[in-house]
Amino acid sequence: MNKEQIAARFQELQDNICRGLEALDGKSLFSEDQWERAEGGGGRTRIITEGDLIEKGGVAFSAVHGPVSADMKKQLGLEGEEFFATGVSIVLHPHNPHVPIIHMNVRYFQLDDGTYWFGGGIDLTPHYIIPEQARLFHAALKAVCDRYDSSFYSKFKPWADDYFYIPHRSETRGIGGIFFDHLSENNSSLTKTQLFDFCLELGNTFVPAYAKQAELGRELPVTPDELRWRNLRRGRYVEFNLVHDRGTKFGLYSGGRTESILMSLPAHAAWEYNHAPELNSREYETLNWLGTKQEWL
Amino acid sequence: MNKEQIAARFQELQDNICRGLEALDGKSLFSEDQWERAEGGGGRTRIITEGDLIEKGGVAFSAVHGPVSADMKKQLGLEGEEFFATGVSIVLHPHNPHVPIIHMNVRYFQLDDGTYWFGGGIDLTPHYIIPEQARLFHAALKAVCDRYDSSFYSKFKPWADDYFYIPHRSETRGIGGIFFDHLSENNSSLTKTQLFDFCLELGNTFVPAYAKQAELGRELPVTPDELRWRNLRRGRYVEFNLVHDRGTKFGLYSGGRTESILMSLPAHAAWEYNHAPELNSREYETLNWLGTKQEWL
Numbered sequence: 158m159n160k161e162q163i164a165a166r167f168q169e170l171q172d173n174i175c176r177g178l179e180a181l182d183g184k185s186l187f188s189e190d191q192w193e194r195a196e197g198g199g200g201r202t203r204i205i206t207e208g209d210l211i212e213k214g215g216v217a218f219s220a221v222h223g224p225v226s227a228d229m230k231k232q233l234g235l236e237g238e239e240f241f242a243t244g245v246s247i248v249l250h251p252h253n254p255h256v257p258i259i260h261m262n263v264r265y266f267q268l269d270d271g272t273y274w275f276g277g278g279i280d281l282t283p284h285y286i287i288p289e290q291a292r293l294f295h296a297a298l299k300a301v302c303d304r305y306d307s308s309f310y311s312k313f314k315p316w317a318d319d320y321f322y323i324p325h326r327s328e329t330r331g332i333g334g335i336f337f338d339h340l341s342e343n344n345s346s347l348t349k350t351q352l353f354d355f356c357l358e359l360g361n362t363f364v365p366a367y368a369k370q371a372e373l374g375r376e377l378p379v380t381p382d383e384l385r386w387r388n389l390r391r392g393r394y395v396e397f398n399l400v401h402d403r404g405t406k407f408g409l410y411s412g413g414r415t416e417s418i419l420m421s422l423p424a425h426a427a428w429e430y431n432h433a434p435e436l437n438s439r440e441y442e443t444l445n446w447l448g449t450k451q452e453w454l
Numbered sequence: 455m456n457k458e459q460i461a462a463r464f465q466e467l468q469d470n471i472c473r474g475l476e477a478l479d480g481k482s483l484f485s486e487d488q489w490e491r492a493e494g495g496g497g498r499t500r501i502i503t504e505g506d507l508i509e510k511g512g513v514a515f516s517a518v519h520g521p522v523s524a525d526m527k528k529q530l531g532l533e534g535e536e537f538f539a540t541g542v543s544i545v546l547h548p549h550n551p552h553v554p555i556i557h558m559n560v561r562y563f564q565l566d567d568g569t570y571w572f573g574g575g576i577d578l579t580p581h582y583i584i585p586e587q588a589r590l591f592h593a594a595l596k597a598v599c600d601r602y603d604s605s606f607y608s609k610f611k612p613w614a615d616d617y618f619y620i621p622h623r624s625e626t627r628g629i630g631g632i633f634f635d636h637l638s639e640n641n642s643s644l645t646k647t648q649l650f651d652f653c654l655e656l657g658n659t660f661v662p663a664y665a666k667q668a669e670l671g672r673e674l675p676v677t678p679d680e681l682r683w684r685n686l687r688r689g690r691y692v693e694f695n696l697v698h699d700r701g702t703k704f705g706l707y708s709g710g711r712t713e714s715i716l717m718s719l720p721a722h723a724a725w726e727y728n729h730a731p732e733l734n735s736r737e738y739e740t741l742n743w744l745g746t747k748q749e750w751l
Contacts, residue, residue, distance in 0.1 A: 190727075190728065202727075204727045204728075206727070213725075213727075215727065324706075325706040325707075325712045325715075326712060388722070392719070395692060395723075396696060396716075399692070399693060399696035399697050400696050400697075400703070400706055409621075409622040409697055410621075410622075415623060416727060416728045418622075419693075419725065420727055422689070422725040423725065424724060424725060424726070425685070425724050426692075426723055426724075426725075427721060427723075428510075428716065428719040428720065428723075429503075429721070430487075430499075430501045430510075430512065430717055431487065431501075431713045
């Protein structure tokens with residue numbers, strides 16, 4: 158399985174996810190933006206806006222290559238002259254505050270010396286946390302993990318808790334999910350092909366897992382206060398992505414394609430000084446859930 | 455002139471600016487939030503919202519002290535055991551897109567070994583750039599600079615251009631202004647007292663300079679397209695502050711008071727994938743002005 162085959166399968170994954178999301182949304186279609194990178198490679202960024210379910214979302218595929226920069230050497234702690242990286246990234250911001258924001262990424266990286274790894278993750282950011290829905294989501298992820306390695310979920314779940322933490326708010330971004338990086342046959346029980354299958358299966362779980370979450374919230378009535386809260390939570394999402402997310406920061410600092418990187422930002426976000434929800438309100442409960450790590454299963 | 459006197463004068467400056475802005479706004483008043491810092495010192499953060507002119511703004515005073523952390527040593531490239539820092543920071547987001555966003559900061563820093571410096575800056579971010587208004591603003595700043603040192607404006611204006619640059623957008627944040635740091639009697643023609651007077655005079659120029667900008671735009675009619683553009687420009691402001699602004703990043707990473715640091719964010723901001731204004735529209739012209747450094751005077 159070479160890099161061209163991996164990139165081709167990731168492209169198929171992007172196609173399948175976009176078709177699935179269009180069916181789920183029922184109103185808007187993705188528009189595609191193809192781009193090339195001067196140093197090598199390119200991508201297809203697909204954006205959906207003003208849907209029935211999704212207000213703004215993106216499903217991006219890219220496959221880029223080129224010389225390993227000094228920044229990359231520093232960041233990776235590795236030597237190598239040429240790199241190749243391909244993957245699929247998704248962020249969806251729904252209209253209805255009773256439907257969570259979702260993010261997924263699966264990626265493959267290799268150096269010309271034969272070093273390679275897979276990375277990825279999927280995590281959910283409900284505007285209102287409902288433990289039963291959080292359990293559903295985590296159970297779906299654990300099921301995929303368990304089909305490959307019974308230790309994956311117990312390793313990748315806390316990794317997501319750590320990764321999606323907002324130190325300056327002392328909050329997790331949402332209910333987490335799984336996150337992994339630098340995964341190869343050298344540090345797992347699986348072959349390269351099996352690891353890739355794991356990434357693809359995770360990708361194929363995205364639409365049904367999100368469909369379940371969407372179904373539970375999309376028809377619920379919405380008050381102006383709930384929209385206000387949604388926009389404040391989106392503000393936190395912006396803070397995490399711009400201040401802490403390593404992928405976003407590395408991309409922006411290293412001259413990545415800004416519009417593709419920042420497709421993760423919501424259509425509208427809000428900030429209020431020192432906003433504090435009413436004691437024991439659902440907003441208050443949500444902040445409580447975010448304040449400490451939770452075992453959802 | 456000791457640190458207590460400097461802090462007291464900065465508090466007076468905060469009082470004067472808040473009074474001036476309340477008069478300018480004509481509707482809303484500031485509310486004050488006093489806070490203390492566990493390691494030493496504290497501040498008074500003042501917030502104005504839902505005014506006639508200002509949608510969201512803050513005028514913050516702080517005076518903090520404590521042991522010099524490892525992070526600070528690294529950032530400052532200096533040794534010292536105890537630091538003291540005091541200053542006034544302002545960001546105002548007006549309702550009307552024909553009135554610019556404005557930011558100001560004046561600050562004093564000292565170490566227990568006698569090392570000290572002043573820093574600060576004032577810069578304007580019009581949603582729509584009008585060269586004549588940009589000139590008015592820069593002329594007011596140059597007049598203050600020139601009363602102290604005829605080289606200040608020519609040094610501090612390009613410093614602001616560099617500081618308020620958004621590399622991942624290849625844009626300046628706005629029309630700039632002046633920025634300076636590490637200013638002391640050792641690297642200027644002025645005494646410590648004169649440098650402090652310069653900072654205070656800059657502070658006292660803030661309200662009249664902004665009043666002039668506000669007067670030119672606040673009564674202008676506003677279309678939905680102009681509000682959309684305002685919110686997109688605010689999105690850029692958020693990007694600059696969270697991704698690049700050294701003060702914001704240092705504050706958030708070093709455990710500063712998050713609500714005071716992020717009072718700079720707007721009430722509402724927006725993002726659209728790959729938004730590009732119509733050729734030769736006023737939005738297009740504004741982007742053109744932001745794409746290269748301008749000599750406004």
